[in-house]
Amino acid sequence: MLTPSPTHRLRHSARRPKFVVAATFSILLVLFSPLAYASTGPLNLTTSISGFIAVGLFILAYGLVMAEEQLHMRKSKPVLVAAGIIWAVIGWVYVRAGLPDAAESAFRETLLEYCELLLFLLVAMTYINAMEERRVFDKLRSWMVQKGFSYRTLFWITGILAFWISTVANNLTTAMLMCAVVSKVAEGDKKFISLCCINIVVASNAGGAFSPFGDITTLMVWQAGLVPFEGFFTLLGPSLVNYLVPAIIMSLFINNRTPSPLDESVWMKRGARRIVLLFLLTVVIAVLCHTVLHLPPALGMMTGLGFLQFFGYYLRRSLPRSIERKRTRYSQRGDWRKLESLGSVVPFDVFSRIARSEWDTLLFFYGVVMCVGGLGFMGYLSLLSETLYAGWNPTWANIVLGLISAVVDNIPVMFAVISMSPDMSVGNWLLITLTAGVGGSLLSVGSAAGVALMGQARGIYTFAGHLRWTPVIALGYIASVLTHLWLNAASFSN
Structure with missing residues (x-):
């Protein structure tokens, strides 16, 4: 059957x-x-x-x-x-x-x-939402906006970042992040924004094609045992070609000028870098479960969700002490902007991230x-x-x-x-x-x-x-x- x-x-x-x-x-x-x-x-x-x-x-x-x-x-x-x-x-x-x-x-x-796939995707979405809530993506966007790159440079940077980020994040999140950057920097230049959006769509789809975690379809093939985990990386060359051929041609039609840099400061919330590391650790565990133990990758992902829950518990319990230390430090420096931002700090809640899936x-x-x-x-x-x-x-x-x-x-x-x-x-x-x-x-x-x-x-x-x-x-x-x-x-x- x-x-x-x-x-x-x-x-x-x-x-x-x-x-x-x-x-x-x-x-x-x-x-x-x-x-x-x-x-x-x-x-x-x-x-x-x-x-x-x-x-x-x-x-x-x-x-x-x-x-x-x-x-x-x-x-x-x-x-x-x-x-x-x-x-x-x-x-x-x-x-x-x-x-x-x-x-x-x-x-x-x-x-x-x-159900196996549901659990896998649910954990991946929870981690992505957690990183978004900790402002990891906002920090990346802020860094790019402040640099004052030329239009052609911005075209290539957003495309390349979309390509590589989509290997671990879904193409929807990746594309919207890069589009926000382009729209912020090139506000009013509709032709350039449209061209960048096309480039971002192509790049995010191509980047997910050679990673087992880059797209639902690649995940389906991997979990079905039809291609080994490392086998997908042989598609890196074809995926790059898929992105680079149209990108090179489209870049020739860009009116290359430099927009004015924007003053925008973004601070990642406490624990952001550690959540990124936990996500990478979770991916490694899922891969080992499938390749070494011959168990469903969902086991490794759910274990990683447990790690995130423990870390969320730590963030909540240690939040008052952390705020007090930072308040003292910022007061001594006279850094009133950061001191004011402490008033908006809220505890991290894993289940609120799951609800946003x-x-x-x-x-x-x-x-x-x-x-x-x-x-x-x-x-x-x-x-x-x-x-x-x-x-x-x-x-x-x-x-x-x-x-x-x-x-x-x-x-x-x-x-x-x-x-x-x-x-x-x-x-x-x-x-x-x-x-x-x-x-x-x-x-x-x-x-x-x-x-x-x-x-x-x-x-x-x-x-x-x-x-x-x-x-x-x-x-x-x-x-x-x-x-x-x-x-x-x-x-x-x-």
Whole structure:
């Protein structure tokens, strides 16, 4: 029986208001494939009324997700309802067939895999929110603003930082941080801000493609055991090419002048550096749990959450003494600005950080995982696998799926591929990881980073503005694929 192997990032997932292509693709593959249908559960439901109902529900739910901006409805709602109805239909069919245990077992396996990913992402989001609350990102932004870099330098610095930060933080957080810097420094220069936003989106998506923690899709592939932890780093070269090719071309169109430096002082809150170190330690523990102990990485992440809780307890208990020492020190120096800032100090609370996690994204991923798991149990993923990977060369299939991820969210694309379990080499698993990660850069609605910046830089960074540079970004996409095929040719024979 084919059961979905799990996975998750949190990179968040994005809103993609382009439904027609996804719906057409799904309908053609499911209804008009000439290949024999393959069943993954005891019952083959791919040609049944219940199967068509399930596919229709999933398409309808995903259409509502893509129209999130227009409907002002959270994306988790339709997929949660669709997942419930799909599994209810499966349960009803299997009860009538006298096989209730088969459906229950499949549902529990899919749910267990989701829970492992939920815990992993929840801890990662909590640490990111904790660092944000301790003003780690604000400090970085302040440093950049005060330096008074030229426009071209700022373009490269924000792009390079977005590339590297997105290897550990989700592309949404990374892109919004860099956009805030650009908007602050180049206020009023809409052309430059728009160009920087495009560069940031491409960089943040490319940076997450070669790190197991950089994107939900890479995390999914790693946790499924399809590529070893160190194997992802072979995508560093292709990811850099994906970012550098369009960045070099776009930088030639920048009117290089130097804005006036801004006087803005930001102090990180107490314990900020230690929380960053704890996060790095947590990542190391998660990796060791998976590679050495062969236990789920979620174990290491939850242990790291315990460390953060203990550190939060220490910060709360020692806060009065710390404030008193600082008050004395600042009074002696006559540093009245810092002395005044002590009046706004509040205790650190881990659970308030957990509450700020992207619950809509986490619930959306539950809905996607359960919907795809249900369709897979009915036999549709086996059908899709036969159509795409048996009928085509896996390399071409992975390249096309990367292009589709510019329109369809890369999370269900990657989860569907993993659930199909096509017989591919490590090189091809790395290829789909790369293409699904960077394919979303082709359109502004192709990734969470792009959608977020359209809201943050409303009226400046737009769909049409991004579309004008799509041919240049496509050059980077093609170049990154060719680079992977060249540099990692040996991995395709594994």
